[in-house]
Structures are given as structure tokens and as C-alpha cells.
Amino acid sequence: LITNINFLKDKLKEKGYKLNKQRKQIIEVINENKEKHLSIDEIFNYAKNMNSDIGIATVYRTLAMLVEIEYVVKMDFDDGVSRYEFNTNSDTHKHHHLICIKCGEIFGLEEDLLGNVEEYIFRKEGFLIKDHKVKFYGYCKRCNGSTKK
Amino acid sequence: LITNINFLKDKLKEKGYKLNKQRKQIIEVINENKEKHLSIDEIFNYAKNMNSDIGIATVYRTLAMLVEIEYVVKMDFDDGVSRYEFNTNSDTHKHHHLICIKCGEIFGLEEDLLGNVEEYIFRKEGFLIKDHKVKFYGYCKRCNGSTKK
DNA sequence: GTTGGTGCAAAATCTTTGCATCTGG
DNA sequence: CCAGATGCAAAGATTTTGCACCAAC
Numbered sequence: 001l002i003t004n005i006n007f008l009k010d011k012l013k014e015k016g017y018k019l020n021k022q023r024k025q026i027i028e029v030i031n032e033n034k035e036k037h038l039s040i041d042e043i044f045n046y047a048k049n050m051n052s053d054i055g056i057a058t059v060y061r062t063l064a065m066l067v068e069i070e071y072v073v074k075m076d077f078d079d080g081v082s083r084y085e086f087n088t089n090s091d092t093h094k095h096h097h098l099i100c101i102k103c104g105e106i107f108g109l110e111e112d113l114l115g116n117v118e119e120y121i122f123r124k125e126g127f128l129i130k131d132h133k134v135k136f137y138g139y140c141k142r143c144n145g146s147t148k149k
Numbered sequence: 150l151i152t153n154i155n156f157l158k159d160k161l162k163e164k165g166y167k168l169n170k171q172r173k174q175i176i177e178v179i180n181e182n183k184e185k186h187l188s189i190d191e192i193f194n195y196a197k198n199m200n201s202d203i204g205i206a207t208v209y210r211t212l213a214m215l216v217e218i219e220y221v222v223k224m225d226f227d228d229g230v231s232r233y234e235f236n237t238n239s240d241t242h243k244h245h246h247l248i249c250i251k252c253g254e255i256f257g258l259e260e261d262l263l264g265n266v267e268e269y270i271f272r273k274e275g276f277l278i279k280d281h282k283v284k285f286y287g288y289c290k291r292c293n294g295s296t297k298k
Numbered sequence: 299g300t301t302g303g304t305g306c307a308a309a310a311t312c313t314t315t316g317c318a319t320c321t322g323g
Numbered sequence: 324c325c326a327g328a329t330g331c332a333a334a335g336a337t338t339t340t341g342c343a344c345c346a347a348c
Contacts, residue, residue: 018322018327040312055330060313062328076225080338081312098276107276113269117262118285126290127247127256133284136267141275167302167347189338204305209338211303229313230337 004031011069022047022054026062030072030086037075037083037106075133077106096134102143109136153180160218171196171203175211179221179235186224186232186255224282226255244282249289256289 008027012019029038029046038046044059063084066072072084073095085095088110096109118129138144157176161168178187178195187195193208212233215221221233222244234244237259245258267278287293 013323016327020322020328022329053330057314057331058329074227076227078223078225098270098274098278100276101279107274109270109274113266117266120262121247121258121285125247125256125258126293127249127285127287128293129247129285129287130250131286133286135282136270136276136278137280137282138276138278144275144277162348165302169303169347171304202305206306206339207304 008069008071011071015069017065017069021051022058023062025050025054026059027066027071030066030084034086034088035108037077037085039081039083041081043084073133077135095132096136098136098138098140100140100143101137102139105140107140157218157220160220164218166214166218170200171207172211174199174203175208176215176220179215179233183235183237184257186226186234188230188232190230192233222282226284244280245285246283247285247287247289249292250286251288251292254289 004027009019011017025047026043028050029043033046040056040059040063043063044054044056047054047059063072063074066084067074070087073087075083075085075095075097077083077097077099096111096113098107098109099105100107114132114134118132121127121129153176158168160166174196175192177199178192182195189205189208189212192212193203193205196203196208212221212223215233216223219236222236224232224234224244224246226232226246226248245260245262247256247258248254249256263281263283267281270276270278
């Protein structure tokens with residue numbers, strides 16, 4: 001958390017951005033919900049409950065900024081709104097999501113499994129991969145019934 | 150193409166859907182732009198140029214239907230609109246996209262590279278994968294300069 | 299004929315923007 | 324101070340919906 005704040009302050013200074021009450025609150029909401037994928041509206045409501053002095057336009061603008069400095073990642077789960085997720089680590093990029101097509105739950109996967117695939121693509125296609133966004137659709141442990149095998 | 154039309158007619162009959170002029174035109178647009186990722190508005194304009202007798206609401210409704218019968222796949226490329234792509238083959242699912250972060254071009258990749266990864270995820274997490282959507286971000290052959298290595 | 303589909307326009311969402319005011323550095 | 328940020332409300336953009344009429348099957 002201390003690391004987060006310092007990282008943020010450096011990044012903001014670098015870009016000439018300021019850190020005020022609203023931005024601190026939005027960042028706090030994101031930090032306290034690292035495992036979730038909050039929408040703008042959800043972030044707005046969380047922040048509003050902490051302090052009514054914030055407008056939704058500020059949330060849109062702040063999230064665009066946090067995407068730019070790579071503090072968060074913008075995601076799309078086909079539910080009509082953009083969702084945002086704390087960027088766990090941009091070097092060992094691992095935006096993998098397992099989406100259950102029965103219960104709808106979204107599970108994060110904290111491993112980078114695609115190193116080999118990305119090397120293969122570079123060798124075969126000459127395309128140099130820097131990041132990826134991966135969504136796997138299927139049945140979660142609870143919904144596919146088979147805890148065995 | 151013949152195969153397509155028969156597949157479609159079967160699927161539609163199965164669901165009780167009808168095949169009319171507007172739907173035929175939309176399907177034609179999709180078939181003739183298999184390598185592209187058209188937005189609703191683009192599909193609407195292509196179809197309108199073939200026959201002015203179509204409304205954009207019909208395009209929205211028809212694409213929702215084509216997603217349902219898995220004739221097309223809905224994609225999101227962070228440009229504010231949903232885009233649709235012909236579903237090359239749902240068994241050997243291969244919705245891989247290489248997105249160049251310099252020139253913006255989107256390349257399709259027609260291989261399924263994730264079989265091993267998906268097996269691994271099932272063994273480790275018990276999550277049974279049926280499909281995936283994968284976007285790789287990086288520099289394309291032209292933009293990374295290195296045709297060698 | 300029935301059932302589902304269409305175009306249109308209105309409505310609902312989601313997101314962006316203009317502007318007067320405020321505030322962090 | 325002054326550049327950047329805010330809240331608000333208006334505007335934009337995308338998508339959905341109600342309804343009277345039309346057309347596949």
C-alpha cells in the first residue's frame with residue numbers, strides 16, 4: 001500500500017497530474033476491491049458513500065488517467081459497461097479470467113501461462129507481444145460437478 | 150457458402166426464426182467481410198447500400214440472433230462499439246487476435262494454441278474450458294522493424 | 299392465418315464535454 | 324499564482340424498446 005502510494009505519486013508527478021481527495025478515494029476503492037471488477041457506476045457509488053462530494057464525470061476522468069498510468073486495466077465482460085481491475089503487475093502480465101457460463105462468476109488466474117505461445121507467435125508471425133487480455137469461458141469447479149479428474 | 154446457408158436454415162428452423170430479405174443481406178455482408186470486424190453501424194451501412202429498406206434496429210436484433218446461434222462472435226476492441234466476426238469454427242475455437250499498438254491493425258490468428266493451457270487449467274483449477282477470447286497486444290511485423298530473428 | 303419480424307421514433311444507457319469555480323503544488 | 328481538476332448539466336453516442344404494420348412459413 002505504501003508502495004502503491006509512492007508509485008502513484010511518482011507517476012502522477014511525471015505526467016503533471018495532481019492528487020486530490022477525490023482521486024485518493026477512488027484509488028482507495030480500487031485498492032479495497034482488488035479481486036473485483038468494478039464498473040464506473042460502482043466505483044462512483046462506493047466513493048460517494050465515503051464522501052458525497054464527487055461527480056461521476058470525475059470518476060470517468062480519473063479512471064481514464066489510471067488506465068493511462070497503468071495503475072488499472074480496463075476490461076469488458078459483455079455486460080454493457082466497462083470494468084476496471086487493479087493492475088497486479090505489468091511485467092509478468094497476467095490478465096487471465098475464467099468466466100463461468102453457468103453461474104456467471106469470474107475468477108482471476110494469477111499465473112502467466114502464455115509465455116511459450118507468445119514466443120511461438122513471434123517466431124511464426126513476427127508479431128512481438130507486449131501484453132494480452134484473455135478470457136476463458138466454461139464451467140467452474142462448482143458448476144461442472146466433477147471435482148474428480 | 151451453400152453449407153453456410155443450410156447450416157443457417159437448420160439453426161433458424163430449430164429456434165423458430167424466419168429468414169427474410171434483411172437477414173439474408175446482413176448475412177451476405179458478414180460473409181463477404183469474413184476477415185473484418187464490422188460494427189453494427191458498418192453492417193447497417195453496407196446493407197443499406199445494397200437495399201435502402203432496412204433499419205438499424207433490425208441490424209441490432211439480427212446480430213443478437215446470429216450470436217445466439219453462434220454464426221458470429223461478438224468482440225470488443227476498446228473503441229466504443231461492439232464488433233462482430235464470422236465464427237470460423239466453434240469446435241476448434243480460435244478467436245485469437247493480434248492487435249498492433251502502433252499502427253492499430255488487427256490480425257486474426259487461425260490456430261488454436263491454447264489446448265495445453267486449457268488442460269492445465271482444468272487439472273489445476275477444475276475449470277472446464279469451452280471457449281476463449283484472446284487478444285494479444287504488441288508490435289506487428291511491420292512496426293517492430295525486426296523482420297529478422 | 300399465426301407467429302415472428304420490420305421500420306420508425308422514442309427512450310434508456312453509458313460516456314464525453316463545456317464551463318464557471320476551485321485547489322494542489 | 325496558475326495549471327490542472329471538479330461538479331453539474333447538457334450533449335453525444337450506442338443500444339434497446341413499444342407499436343402499428345408486414346411477411347414467412
